[in-house]
Amino acid sequence: MAEATTATPPKSKSKPTSAFEMPKFEIPKFEIPKVEMPAAFREFAERGVAQAKDTYEKMKAVAEEATDVLETTYSTATRGASDYGLKVIEAARTNTNAAFDFAGELITAKTFSEVIELSSAHARKQFEVFALQSKELNTLAQKVATETAEPIKNGVNKAFTKVA
Numbered sequence: 311m312a313e314a315t316t317a318t319p320p321k322s323k324s325k326p327t328s329a330f331e332m333p334k335f336e337i338p339k340f341e342i343p344k345v346e347m348p349a350a351f352r353e354f355a356e357r358g359v360a361q362a363k364d365t366y367e368k369m370k371a372v373a374e375e376a377t378d379v380l381e382t383t384y385s386t387a388t389r390g391a392s393d394y395g396l397k398v399i400e401a402a403r404t405n406t407n408a409a410f411d412f413a414g415e416l417i418t419a420k421t422f423s424e425v426i427e428l429s430s431a432h433a434r435k436q437f438e439v440f441a442l443q444s445k446e447l448n449t450l451a452q453k454v455a456t457e458t459a460e461p462i463k464n465g466v467n468k469a470f471t472k473v474a
Contacts, residue, residue: 379465383458390454397450401443408436 412432419425 375465375468379461382461386461387454387458390450390458394447394450394454397447401447404439404443405436408432408439 412428415428415432416425419428
């Protein structure tokens with residue numbers, strides 16, 4: 311009979327330091343064979359890379375212009391909102407002063423008919439002032455909207471022209 315031989319396990323280079331650590335085995339190295347790329351494929355790849363670089367440059371320029379447009383738009387909108395807010399504060403101050411003046415006139419009124427006359431005059435005057443203030447605020451709001459939208463419109467047109 312043939313005697314059974316026992317195979318010895320491969321030797322590891324380092325011995326485990328604890329019962330739970332795996333021994334480290336040497337992994338054979340494989341070399342990747344060098345393959346010559348066909349010239350047509352290389353040219354195709356080079357054209358693709360050149361086209362990608364060109365597209366990237368165009369998109370980068372468009373993004374920079376878009377950033378400039380947004381900055382301009384934001385500053386215009388901020389300035390417009392500030393102007394509008396100042397106009398509202400001015401109108402409120404004018405209306406408050408008119409109300410205090412009216413209250414002072416009412417205190418000095420001696421008859422009921424004088425109170426009615428002062429009230430009617432004040433109401434007419436305030437209605438005219440309110441109409442004027444509304445018109446001024448509306449004009450300012452339209453101006454701000456137009457000034458804010460103009461850079462966006464120009465920037466979008468410019469961007470589409472560059473990309474196309």
